[in-house]
Amino acid sequence: MVLSSFATERDDVPVWAWSYGGKGRVPVGALALFAGRPGAGKSTAGRWFAAAASNGVLEGCWYGKPVNTAYIAAEESAKYVVKPGLRAAGADLRRVFMPKVQIIGEQVRFLSSHDMEELAAQLKQHEVKLVVVDPLMSTIGSKTDINRNNEVRSLIEPWSKLAEDIDGVVLGIAHLNKSGNGDVVAGINGSSAFGEVARSVFGFAKDPDSDDGDRILSQEKNSIGEEDLALTYRIESATVTTDTGKSADVGRFVIVGTSDRTVGDVLRDNGRTESDSRSANDEVDEWLRDLLANNPVQSTDVYKAAVGAGFSADKAKRAKARIKATSYKDGDLWFWKKAVG
Template identity: 50%
Template sequence: MTTANNTATASPGGRSGERPTGRVLELISADDIEDDAPTWVWEYDGGGRMMLGTLAILAGRPGVGKSTAARWLAAGFTTGAHEGCFHGKPQNVAYIATEESWRHMIKPSLRAAGADMSRIKCVQVSKGGKESKLLVASDEEALTAAFIDADVSVVILDPLMGTVDGKTDIYRNNETRDAVLTPWSRIADKIGGLVIGIAHLTKAPSGDIVAAIQGSSAFGEVARSVFGFAKDDDGNRIMSQAKNSGGREDLALEYAIDPVEVITDTGKRAEVARFQITGKSDRNVGDVLREQSRGGRGSGVGGAAVGRWLAEYLADGPRWAAAGIAAGEREGYSKDRLKRARLDCGIESVRDGKAGRWYWATAEQITAEQKPGTDEPVTLADPAPKREVNPFPGPSEGHADTATRVSQ
């Protein structure tokens, strides 16, 4: 091992054994590092899904049941029911909730999921005798010590962003890492367990769940496993794994959120939601979100028809934008309505620098570098090629040498 430091060291004639007091840099041989296979905290359908010592994220739009799913996971860990390294070994679980009532929502929901309440821990913070907000960047050391003392091996964050101060810009990568992601990842490693955070999804017309997590890209980069949750237009609920750094990403399940009646500590009856996996799905969450985007969300009454028309229009490949507008207007769709539906469906307007024209294409067609055929008319009325003005102008105009996407 080679060592260097950025502080003054003893001269050749100085005292031997003098230790550096500043930052120390070491080069360690890979021969001195013991490698190992991942240990899986949660396994399902023959595959490892959540790794020991890591951060996992459950992501979805509001109302899809991701918090209810988190309580199902928590309950199973307290009873040793989940397949994985804790199977048959009940664990203590810290459930950190910052948006819902423990009295009226969280405890009854955990009760419905079958949790061993003696193993569920609630974290409370006070300052000067008054209740204070938990901030992982400030409380990391105290949290780690408390979890170790209480033998907590699983932590649920509902939501993940509930332990960040209001000054943190969650859209800045480094700020997000320092304020929330890195501290929780360190805690997961130090307690020898798992941290599960709940996050929201933005609109995801491309179906990329990891990229659609609200905030900076750091959420998807730091988490070792990411699961998406969605509900389609028919009410079917889908859960699928979008990222698995140590294993397969082939998990796609259907689930239900059913009402269950429980008896509370006061003897009163309460009806709460309970998560239940009902079987495998032939679709994943990305598929559901893409389908909903093609339905023309935000395009007003009849928006689904516009989305379906656009999907059919581009089914065989990209089309010139002016021709698309003309064709859409012949179907009774205005230019503004077509633009809204195009954006909702994740269809981009791209400039062909050589041809000097704009065309419509899906994300998949752009990735495959597809372009309209040379015999495709520029407009329905005039098939002769000519330089056209961007139908949806933006700041990208003027770059004639490259294909430019217009996102607005």
């Protein structure tokens, strides 16, 4: 045991692999997590992140400096999903590597408890700075008791150590449980160990109030920075040409703007009981009936009134369908009117 004075310790400021809005989001030398329910697009976002790093267009310390990346995919086909997805994201495929573990010529799943040392050596040899692990849970082994925090933590911490060793980032893709309390960090894979070890955690969710397929990304943990990031994104279709010369439509992650809600907000809303949801619908439906009771109202005025009453424009649109209100165009303007009869 040695007592070391802080006067002899060397301190510094973080170096950010990803910055957004002028603020650091993912630090170098750390484990970061993209977490969400199935279908939220977190894996597609992981491929976007890898592609941007491989091209040197990721805002942060690697901007203008393309870096080699590694992509470990356990649940998705490299042939039919991962490589076409990287193509759609615009990745420099020469800089994206796929680690493979083989035993007697047969490919097996990567396990953090067995294969980390050899992986680290390969990554350093190829100067890899970003590792995407999709999903992170697949690397801790099926015999691990997810309810034992210390057991899970011991298998996640090597990824954090790996990020330090390569002076880069390990980005883990993770699933969220069905808890409705809105705590993204605690809800990852049912074990708090994931959120505890990671330095940056981002939540991903479909926006139930959007009629345009919008989704929400928000930073739910940033241990050395701010957690004020909430963005709207979409999974758009992009056509790619595969090595066989055939074309395929593949999802591509696209940020479209900021969001006034976080993923935690969405999860809490989704966790409400059905009776709560019906009550909320009744409230906005009654408000819209009153608004349209006497005269048609210009659609832009409906949206403004909805916001003023505490409802979103999308909630107003859904209420319109429920009360069977209609819309019509007069010149260049659209109007809403109450249902006839």
